[in-house]
Amino acid sequence: MKRAGFANTWLPILLLIPQLSIVAIFFYWPALEAVQSSFFLQDPFGFGSTFVGFENYADLFGSAEYRKVAWFTVIFTLLVTFLSLAIALLLAVKADTILRGAKTYRTLLMWVYAVAPPVAGFIGVIMFNQTWGPLTNLAGLVGWDFVLGVKFNDTAFAMVLVSVWKQVPVNFIFFLSGLQSFPKSVREAALIDNRSASGRFWDITFPLLAPTGFFLLITNITYALFDTFGVVDTLVKGEPGNNPMTLVYKVYVDGFRGNDLGGSSAQSVILMVLVLVLALTVFQFRLVERRIHYT
Amino acid sequence: MNRITVTAAAAFAMVANAAFAETEITWWHAMGGALGDTVNQIAADFNASQGEYKITPVFKGTYEETLTAGIAAFRAGEQPNILQVFDAGAATVIGAKGATIPVQDLLTDNGLTFDINDYISGVRYFYADSEDKMIGMPFNSSSPIMYYNVDALEKAGVTPPKTWEEFQSVTAPALKKAGYTALSQSHLPWIFTENFFSRHNLPFATNNNGYDGTDTKILVNSPEIKAHFKAVTEWQKDGYFEWFGTGWGDNQAPFEQGKVAIWLGSSGSFGGLMKKDLPFEFSATYLPYWEAVTKEPTQTFIGGASLFAMAGKSAEENKATAEFFRFLTSAEVQYYWHKSTGYVPVTEAAYELAKKDGHYDRFPAAEVGIKQLSLPGGKNTKGYRMGFYVQIRDVMNREYGRILTGETDVETAFKTIEDEANKLLARFGKTQS
Numbered sequence: 001m002k003r004a005g006f007a008n009t010w011l012p013i014l015l016l017i018p019q020l021s022i023v024a025i026f027f028y029w030p031a032l033e034a035v036q037s038s039f040f041l042q043d044p045f046g047f048g049s050t051f052v053g054f055e056n057y058a059d060l061f062g063s064a065e066y067r068k069v070a071w072f073t074v075i076f077t078l079l080v081t082f083l084s085l086a087i088a089l090l091l092a093v094k095a096d097t098i099l100r101g102a103k104t105y106r107t108l109l110m111w112v113y114a115v116a117p118p119v120a121g122f123i124g125v126i127m128f129n130q131t132w133g134p135l136t137n138l139a140g141l142v143g144w145d146f147v148l149g150v151k152f153n154d155t156a157f158a159m160v161l162v163s164v165w166k167q168v169p170v171n172f173i174f175f176l177s178g179l180q181s182f183p184k185s186v187r188e189a190a191l192i193d194n195r196s197a198s199g200r201f202w203d204i205t206f207p208l209l210a211p212t213g214f215f216l217l218i219t220n221i222t223y224a225l226f227d228t229f230g231v232v233d234t235l236v237k238g239e240p241g242n243n244p245m246t247l248v249y250k251v252y253v254d255g256f257r258g259n260d261l262g263g264s265s266a267q268s269v270i271l272m273v274l275v276l277v278l279a280l281t282v283f284q285f286r287l288v289e290r291r292i293h294y295t
Numbered sequence: 296m297n298r299i300t301v302t303a304a305a306a307f308a309m310v311a312n313a314a315f316a317e318t319e320i321t322w323w324h325a326m327g328g329a330l331g332d333t334v335n336q337i338a339a340d341f342n343a344s345q346g347e348y349k350i351t352p353v354f355k356g357t358y359e360e361t362l363t364a365g366i367a368a369f370r371a372g373e374q375p376n377i378l379q380v381f382d383a384g385a386a387t388v389i390g391a392k393g394a395t396i397p398v399q400d401l402l403t404d405n406g407l408t409f410d411i412n413d414y415i416s417g418v419r420y421f422y423a424d425s426e427d428k429m430i431g432m433p434f435n436s437s438s439p440i441m442y443y444n445v446d447a448l449e450k451a452g453v454t455p456p457k458t459w460e461e462f463q464s465v466t467a468p469a470l471k472k473a474g475y476t477a478l479s480q481s482h483l484p485w486i487f488t489e490n491f492f493s494r495h496n497l498p499f500a501t502n503n504n505g506y507d508g509t510d511t512k513i514l515v516n517s518p519e520i521k522a523h524f525k526a527v528t529e530w531q532k533d534g535y536f537e538w539f540g541t542g543w544g545d546n547q548a549p550f551e552q553g554k555v556a557i558w559l560g561s562s563g564s565f566g567g568l569m570k571k572d573l574p575f576e577f578s579a580t581y582l583p584y585w586e587a588v589t590k591e592p593t594q595t596f597i598g599g600a601s602l603f604a605m606a607g608k609s610a611e612e613n614k615a616t617a618e619f620f621r622f623l624t625s626a627e628v629q630y631y632w633h634k635s636t637g638y639v640p641v642t643e644a645a646y647e648l649a650k651k652d653g654h655y656d657r658f659p660a661a662e663v664g665i666k667q668l669s670l671p672g673g674k675n676t677k678g679y680r681m682g683f684y685v686q687i688r689d690v691m692n693r694e695y696g697r698i699l700t701g702e703t704d705v706e707t708a709f710k711t712i713e714d715e716a717n718k719l720l721a722r723f724g725k726t727q728s
Contacts, residue, residue: 043726045391149540241541242696257359258686
């Protein structure tokens with residue numbers, strides 16, 4: 001095949017400039033600003049600022065509260081990622097075998113995708129209303145005295161539930177399309193070889209879905225870490241109090257509520273490093289994956 | 296026909312605009328819902344009252360969001376003329392010298408009279424500097440007061456408690472027997488902390504409660520307030536007190552539903568409660584105090600927010616802002632604001648007008664807030680001035696929540712609040728150098 005290319009080296013660069021400048025202006029510039037201001041303590045109005053070196057970072061790592069929030073974020077991310085993937089996979093496998101009314105089922109399973117995180121959180125606030133929320137009443141039926149916004153674990157439960165509910169449809173769409181791309185012959189061969197449905201699932205379906213699953217794993221981790229902000233914000237009703245919160249929400253609380261720009265910049269730099277580590281891990285996995293599958 | 300009228304009106308408006316060249320100013324505020332309607336009405340009345348100036352109020356979200364929006368706008372040179380800042384943000388905005396024009400200077404420089412004694416005593420100094428110069432114009436001023444369900448108290452055969460001792464030994468047990476949860480409250484840092492110190496005339500922070508410098512230390516870890524919180528946890532165990540989370544409304548709702556007999560809320564909640572047409576008669580009175588701490592309880596602080604004139608505006612615009620402040624603090628406008636919202640009138644003249652008009656004969660409970668703010672004052676009832684106070688309140692809310700859910704005990708919680716608050720104060724001190 002003939003390789004298409006540019007005769008002039010400047011033209012491709014010129015064509016790239018819009019994209020590159022958007023990345024530079026909206027991503028790298030603010031990121032660098034954050035790195036810079038994380039070394040200062042700043043008056044909110046910008047009149048005075050004092051260079052404090054790594055003090056903002058030292059304060060964070062020395063704070064028992066910050067470690068608590070970090071721990072909660074880890075557990076929250078694991079739970080949301082695992083549950084969103086597992087439930088979506090189960091639904092996709094079941095939906096894949098439906099013959100009649102398949103489209104209706106699928107649409108019903110997908111629509112939640114269109115709900116924005118704050119709206120999802122608001123639905124959670126209504127469902128878990130302290131006095132008349134249907135889910136609060138349901139919990140009461142099984143003897144669980146559920147109080148959103150009062151008990152740490154109850155609020156955490158609501159956060160996980162709403163975040164998972166919101167994310168399952170996205171995963172479902174990807175898993176289902178992954179399943180439907182399997183060649184029919186593979187399925188038929190598997191059907192002859194193994195009569196156990198669960199055996200077929202673990203030996204054939206699951207490994208074949210691995211690339212989709214890996215992609216979803218990464219998007220779900222970033223979702224749980226960052227995109228659940230709206231869910232957290234609405235469920236704590238903007239007043240964190242003794243409620244659980246994620247690291248991203250804490251950046252907002254300290255920076256935008258508390259006007260501590262230096263401290264919250266240091267927190268966002270830590271998150272940037274975290275994402276960088278995550279991205280490198282993904283990159284490494286890809287190399288490994290390629291070696292296994294394609295050589 | 297209609298079209299002609301409209302066109303004619305538009306043409307007239309354009310001519311009018313060109314002729315008078317109105318000075319336009321903006322006002323960023325955090326008053327949503329019915330309060331926002333009242334704000335818009337006041338602005339419209341101001342615009343209609345004269346032809347030289349035009350004010351545009353803009354709703355910017357919660358108090359925190361409004362302050363952050365104002366700060367961001369200031370840094371970008373796009374600040375509004377007037378910014379509403381709430382009590383907890385006072386230190387931030389007053390600390391930033393050069394961000395605002397002290398309201399006292401603004402008024403006198405523009406040829407208007409200003410006498411701090413025109414204002415009711417409880418609101419005079421909260422938004423003032425250490426030399427008692429008024430920096431922010433008190434606007435929606437409220438104070439925590441005690442609302443009670445008249446029917447419930449009658450059923451239990453008790454009167455509203457004057458002291459916490461009376462509450463725990465007489466009122467609460469009787470209310471419990473009558474089938475009520477005796478007490479809930481809506482803002483632990485505001486009602487049970489800041490105003491606890493004010494009501495008992497106890498120092499809340501060093502440096503004259505933070506007014507005299509930025510190397511301030513909080514004095515929250517004191518035996519009196521710890522005793523109070525220990526009592527609160529006892530009440531919770533005995534079923535006299537219930538806590539429904541950090542959200543304001545979650546604690547108010549059970550009172551409205553008639554489950555809780557006494558609710559500590561804002562005097563500014565009065566208007567809203569009246570409009571709700573509750574199935575029982577309610578009234579209000581002063582916040583109780585501990586007789587064991589003081590025999591002479593003092594006034595409370597104002598809560599709510601004040602209006603700051605932002606710096607960096609032209610002389611004409613500042614003149615317009617000053618004129619608007621004059622309009623806003625006139626007795627008639629203050630009385631209108633007081634009547635429709637429940638916030639206290641900030642001037643003595645407006646208070647007199649409300650009395651003369653018979654407002655308090657019709658609604659005795661509407662006077663509680665202002666009367667409580669006019670109680671005898673003391674050294675520690677002026678207010679407090681602490682930086683990063685929004686975060687300090689968040690720490691309080693967190694630790695109080697942990698106390699009330701049994702995650703921690705009073706001693707540990709107050710030690711934590713003291714440590715974290717002092718760290719935040721030290722950090723704020725560094726931003727001010």
